[in-house]
Amino acid sequence: MYLTIDKSKCMGHGRCYGEVPSLLSDDEEGFVAEGGTTFEVPAELHDDAVTAVNACPELAIALVARPGV
Ligand code: SF4
Numbered sequence: 431m432y433l434t435i436d437k438s439k440c441m442g443h444g445r446c447y448g449e450v451p452s453l454l455s456d457d458e459e460g461f462v463a464e465g466g467t468t469f470e471v472p473a474e475l476h477d478d479a480v481t482a483v484n485a486c487p488e489l490a491i492a493l494v495a496r497p498g499v
Pocket residue numbers: 435439440441442443444445446447460461462485486487488489490491
């Protein structure tokens with residue numbers, strides 16, 4: 431599975447990287463540093479990815495089967 435982060439929706443609440451530092455981090459302005467990217471989630475971090483999706487109040491984070499979906 432892949433985690434995809436829509437940079438245009440990120441409002442910098444910080445909940446995603448606060449709850450899931452294993453996958454996400456913050457940039458110097460408090461927005462998620464991985465905004466605008468899609469990357470593969472290691473199988474052992476799948477639960478963390480689901481937590482990240484559920485943590486974002488802006489629905490900026492999605493878990494998808496493959497990039498571009
Ligand atoms: S929780 Fe959502 S809005 Fe907040 S920093 Fe993460 S991606 Fe951005």
